[in-house]
Amino acid sequence: MAEKHILLVTFPGQGHINPSLQFAKRLAKHGVKVTVLTSTSATARMSQTLSPSFHSLIDVVSFPTALPLSTQDFPKFVEDLSDRGTKAVEDAVAAKRADGRPYTRIVYNLLMPWAARAARRLGVPFTLLWIQPAALFGVYFHYYNKNFDPSDEVIELPGVPRLRRGDLPSFFMETNPSVYSFVIPTLIDNFEILDGEDERATVVVNTFAALEAEALRDLDKYRLLPIGPLIPSAFLEGADPSDASFGGDLIQKFDDYMQFLESAERESVIYVAFGSYSELPRSQTEAIAEALVRIRRPFLWVVRDSEEKEKLSCKEELEKRGKVVNWCNQVEVLSHPSVGCFVTHCGWNSTLESLAAGVPVVALPQWSDQSTNAKLVEDLWRCGVRAAKEEIVEADEIVRCLEMVMDGGDESRKMRKTAKKWRDSAREAVDDGGTSQGNLSFFLDQIVGGG
Template sequence: MHAGMENQTTPSSAHCVVLAYPAQGHLNPLLQFAKRLNHRGVKITLVSTHFFWKSISTKQLSLSSLTIESISDGYDDAGQEGAESLKVYLEKFWEVGPQTLNQLLHKLAESGCPADCVVYDSFLPWALDVAKDNGLVGAPFLTQSCAVNDIYFHAHKGLIKVPLSEEKYLLPGLVELEPCDMPSFISVYGSYPVVWQLVVDTFANIGKADWVLSNSVYELEEEVVDWMMKIWPLRTIGPTVPSMFLDKRLEDDKDYGISMFNPNNETCMKWLNVKPKASVVYVSFGSLAALSEEQMEELAWGLKDSNSHFLWVVRSSEEAKLPKGFVGSSEKALVVSWCPQLEVLSHDAVGCFVTHCGWNSTLEALSLGVPLIAMPQWTDQGTNAKHIVDVWKTGLKPLVDEKGIVRREAIEHCIREIMESERGKEIRNNAVKWRSLARNAVDDGGSSDKNIEEFVAKLKHS
């Protein structure tokens, strides 16, 4: 077990165990939701795997009001890297995880601080069975958009036939989708069979849940949320962005508090501070997406040809794919291995964001009013890109050629459109509109704020 931190809040009438899948993009939104529950007097025990916590620097665990505990995934010394394949890892995790979560719940009960509820990443559906076996409230936390979960649910029910054979798809609450707008596990069926099974199994037992919590904003996805609320006790509680960047109601909530990377904070912010307003293109493809060498080259020269300042996050594992001599070839460029994304996106110098369209990055950009250039890579990103361009109208998606590559000319064109054209002005205005809606959702009396209050009230009286 990881050493717990003492809860500094006043005694509360509810105790919630929050279980995160061991990945940065899954932990962050759950962690932010946990902070908001804790702010309302709910005791929080934040749980992930032994190895995940070991891989996080203790300096980053600035979570004095939360208790940290861990369970086993069967690979305590190396995590997923210790397994011969993702399939083997998940099979072992699904065997060992429920046992050790059950042990943790019993330990908490014996310590005089029993849990009342388990909120769990929807990738870990067995947690609901463990919660129910212990007589607790169980609530899956959907870390992806409601649109994406709508698609996966229909696939789970067999209402979307795979491989895809139709030219257009119309699902309840969604705009018309082409196959390329579907998550990659469906549009390129068979590409990642293990992950495909993982996302579809999210819905295997969801009918037993007391609540279904979504990291989205009602106003962003009204029609699909209304439809989903007819079949599940679903509530939107997003955007799960640190309070400093939204409502500022949670004191000292300036960042997620946990990171697997060391951001170049001082370098990035000093560089941005001397750039004109809305003059910088920020480029990041998150913590997992890996571009091909050919795509990296096209992106590099497209950025340079745009003649804009650009701040490009290239993870250390991706650096070798950069064109030879590119770093240092332009005085308008800063290439770093990681950066404080929220601080960057909220900086006046940033004019647009070239992104893979991961849901966390999408929500952050929407919450901070930053226009987007959508270059989806896999999983839910194609669906998010469709909404960015055609539903929320806060960005552009460059054309992809027959090899699946976005060429430099297309990248340059989109940057110039957003940064310089009348169309770009309209996109920027839409981004500002969505920023207001996202912020209002978590403000006092906003849609997400009301849902969190309702959840807390039911917990305290359950």
């Protein structure tokens, strides 16, 4: 059999790199060679922690951009990423062809449609890796097909609870900063590309069938293959204990939190983290700090900015009851039996990790897809509670939500039971004979094999 080799093109943000690397590892376990391509602004910061079993089949390569991802001129970064990334894809394909070992397929994630356009020009089959829930794919699909108006107060779509305008992704809002005005057109570009295929296009999705059965059924125009959760095996089905991290952290983790978790009682710790990108206003950070002091329960709180941590007005009181760190291995923390609740922005990776760990959620969404994910968590999957929709969520509201999840009453028990049901479903999906495993085999046999 000829070597199967995929070029996987990913946006250089942590939330895109993690599922892309995990997808690469799933493919590598089936003997497929994967080259992950992203910008040097990511790889220069990336800690290479892929376990040795993947080294021979996964390469991470990069191309330079004129500006880093952290630049204030984000539209310029995105334009430059597209121009230079397209050239990098063209060069990579040409080099492999000259070597007599061409790429079997190009896989790209949702902010990189230019990679698909390059693949089409070059005659290489391509597949979209959708790293948000299928429900969000549906929201953008129905917007693309003019099936709703984002200005409507109430929006009803298949597979999604009834949405209020504020439940839509922030990019639809009038308040969306102009620097992110490119996002909706970029996402819509994905559908134009998929619809330009001669046959029914395939999309691999970081979700699992039991979680989003109705949303997946609604989108039968495309062949959606739920192959998630894309989470390290050690914290999911356990088939590969050496696979204990995503393998591409852009931030140095803080290592002394495990002793704290080990010393805590079962399901007693409140874990608080807002991802790799969200930056909270100072007043919101203070409100969270006040709530954690008042709730009088142990907590582990990730505050990425060490200076911000030092400025907290109740720093001494916080340190008496919990632990504040600058980074951690989130899937490791969520999988620890002492963790009883996750206060999160509800980015999709964090949401899916909480579902896979069976940990109920207090949602404080900030932007992007987070409000929609929070709506799904509360009203569809019923494994968490969303804080009231305010620009700054006050301490009283955070305490109310924490007590609802942690007080052990009827609502708390229901949420915890439902969360564990989703954990079991996620593990079944990726185990031998599971739906995600079967969809991955379909991708390998029908897509990669025919590429």
